[in-house]
Amino acid sequence: MLQVGLTHFLIVSAILFSLGIYGIVTRKNAVMVLMGIELVLNSTNINFIAFSKYGNFGLGGQVIALFVIILAAAEAAIALAIVLNIYKTFTNVNVDEIDNLKD
Amino acid sequence: MNLYDIIFYLFAAITVVSALFVVTTRNIIYSAFFLLFTFSGVAGIYVLLGADFIAVVQILVYVGGILILLLFGIMLTNKITNVEIRTGTVHMLPAGIATGIFLGVVVSAMVWTNWKSEPGLIPLTTTKAIGNLLITDYVLIFELLGILLLVALIGAASIARRDKE
Numbered sequence: 001m002l003q004v005g006l007t008h009f010l011i012v013s014a015i016l017f018s019l020g021i022y023g024i025v026t027r028k029n030a031v032m033v034l035m036g037i038e039l040v041l042n043s044t045n046i047n048f049i050a051f052s053k054y055g056n057f058g059l060g061g062q063v064i065a066l067f068v069i070i071l072a073a074a075e076a077a078i079a080l081a082i083v084l085n086i087y088k089t090f091t092n093v094n095v096d097e098i099d100n101l102k103d
Numbered sequence: 104m105n106l107y108d109i110i111f112y113l114f115a116a117i118t119v120v121s122a123l124f125v126v127t128t129r130n131i132i133y134s135a136f137f138l139l140f141t142f143s144g145v146a147g148i149y150v151l152l153g154a155d156f157i158a159v160v161q162i163l164v165y166v167g168g169i170l171i172l173l174l175f176g177i178m179l180t181n182k183i184t185n186v187e188i189r190t191g192t193v194h195m196l197p198a199g200i201a202t203g204i205f206l207g208v209v210v211s212a213m214v215w216t217n218w219k220s221e222p223g224l225i226p227l228t229t230t231k232a233i234g235n236l237l238i239t240d241y242v243l244i245f246e247l248l249g250i251l252l253l254v255a256l257i258g259a260a261s262i263a264r265r266d267k268e
Contacts, residue, residue, distance in 0.1 A: 003104075004111045010213045012115045012148065016122055016141075018206040023126035025198040028191040031176045032131060035138055038169060039122055042145045045161075049152045053225055054218070062154050062229060063236050069157075069164050070248050074255035076169045080176040081263035087180040096193060 009050035016043035030083045030093040034076060041072045111151055118144030131181070135174050142166050153225035156233055 020039030027033055045065045052061025087093050121140035128134055142165040149158035226232055237245050 004108045006218050007213055008111065008115070009148065009152065011210055012118060014206060014209045014213065015119050016145075017209075018202045019119075019122045019126050021205070022198055022202045025202075026126070026192045026195050028193060029131055031173060031180065032134060034173060034176070035125060035134060038138070038165070038173075039125065039141065042142070042165075045157075046145065046148060046152075049149055049154045049157060052154070053152045054222055056221070059225070059229060059232050059236055060240075062157050063233055063241050065154070065157050066160060066233065067241075067244060067248060069160055070252065073164050073168055074252055076172050077259040078255055078262070080172055081259040083176055084179055084263050093180045094191065 006050055006054040009046055013043040013046040013050070016040075016046070028094040028096055030086065030095050031080075033095060034079055034083075038072060038076070041068055044068060107151065111148070114144045114147035114151065117141075118148065131177055132174075135170065135177060138173070139166060139170055142170065154229060156228075156230045 016039055020036045020043065023036030023039065024033050027036065045068050048061040048065045048068070051057065052059065052065075055061075083093055086098060090098055092098075118141055121137045121144065124137040125134045125141060128137065142161065146158040146161040146165075149155075149161060
């Protein structure tokens with residue numbers, strides 16, 4: 001059991017995923033929600049790379065992990081631009097208080 | 104229990120504990136800095152899995168790019184001069200129970216599944232192979248992601264720009 005195998009990496013990834021979901025659900029600040037999303041994306045990347053090594057699929061998993069990292073960067077940039085606009089309009093970024101589309 | 108296992112447990116502990124602090128600490132600046140340790144731990148796990156190029160990209164993009172971007176977001180949307188840097192939380196108990204149940208189900212499924220796993224043949228340095236794959240098998244996705252990054256760049260700049268009044 002102490003010998004590190006595929007299961008150990010999958011368990012670390014599952015813990016990261018759960019913590020990310022917990023952060024997304026419980027935090028009010030929109031930037032904290034973004035941090036939760038980054039945790040979830042990291043956990044999926046661990047899964048991709050672990051299966052790429054232990055599943056004998058070649059390097060496809062690593063390439064997909066690279067694509068996920070690129071998408072995460074684009075998503076963070078766009079989301080922070082939106083958060084800045086929300087802050088300009090509502091003067092706070094708490095996602096439970098921002099509930100009107102049009103004043 | 105050889106050196107590989109010890110290093111894995113070290114990186115896994117860094118990753119999980121700092122991720123726990125990210126989602127539980129009240130100060131949002133502390134969360135951002137604990138996120139630094141989480142990303143570095145994940146990069147170490149990538150190295151253990153033989154993905155050296157992805158680990159370097161993780162350090163460059165996540166630690167050097169996304170984390171700085173998140174810190175900018177925090178600084179620009181909180182009043183630093185006040186002590187208004189704390190973030191509120193909602194639904195902590197139901198969320199904890201739900202994610203705990205989810206974690207239990209997923210981990211038990213992973214432990215009880217009989218994975219047919221033997222470590223595959225990952226080359227010693229993966230950069231050349233990944234470069235070859237990017238321009239042969241995955242060339243369409245590669246080009247699409249280039250366009251996506253351009254669109255994201257223009258879109259973020261145009262969304263965040265101040266209106267001329």
